[in-house]
Amino acid sequence: MKTDFINKIQYSPLGDGGSKVIPVLRIFDYNKAIEFYVDWLGFKVEWEHHFEENTPVYMEVTKGDITFHLSEHHGDGTPGTHVFIWCEGVKEYHTELINKKYKYNRPGLEETFYGSLAFTANDPFNNKISFNEKQPAKG
Numbered sequence: 001m002k003t004d005f006i007n008k009i010q011y012s013p014l015g016d017g018g019s020k021v022i023p024v025l026r027i028f029d030y031n032k033a034i035e036f037y038v039d040w041l042g043f044k045v046e047w048e049h050h051f052e053e054n055t056p057v058y059m060e061v062t063k064g065d066i067t068f069h070l071s072e073h074h075g076d077g078t079p080g081t082h083v084f085i086w087c088e089g090v091k092e093y094h095t096e097l098i099n100k101k102y103k104y105n106r107p108g109l110e111e112t113f114y115g116s117l118a119f120t121a122n123d124p125f126n127n128k129i130s131f132n133e134k135q136p137a138k139g
Helices: 030-042 090-097
Strands: 024-026 044-051 058-061 066-071 084-085 118-123 129-134
Touching: 030 044, 030 066, 090 118, 090 129
Parallel strands: 024 066, 084 129
Antiparallel strands: 044 058, 058 066, 118 129
């Protein structure tokens, strides 16, 4: 593992089993992003970067093994991106989120045609995050 200039981001050469995909999601309002990703979904801000005062933010948020980069920079990501995540504990996580009574989003829980239990959370910038848990095959 090598560490880059921020001393928080680690990367590995391709092919050694340490590769990770990190979606970059476009955001337009820092406070709305914090309200959605941190306060509601329960992600943690790992770091934030501004080139100088009063410039757009580029930041990393994590929850368990899930990592997103959120960017206010023009050209970083496209509003309306859909991120699909395989994970465990979807029903419990869904219940936790519904119990928070977030004003702008109360997603339904569904059994999908592809054999998962899933819900999709829509962020304030029209990005969609689908949390999916494989279910045992029926019959």
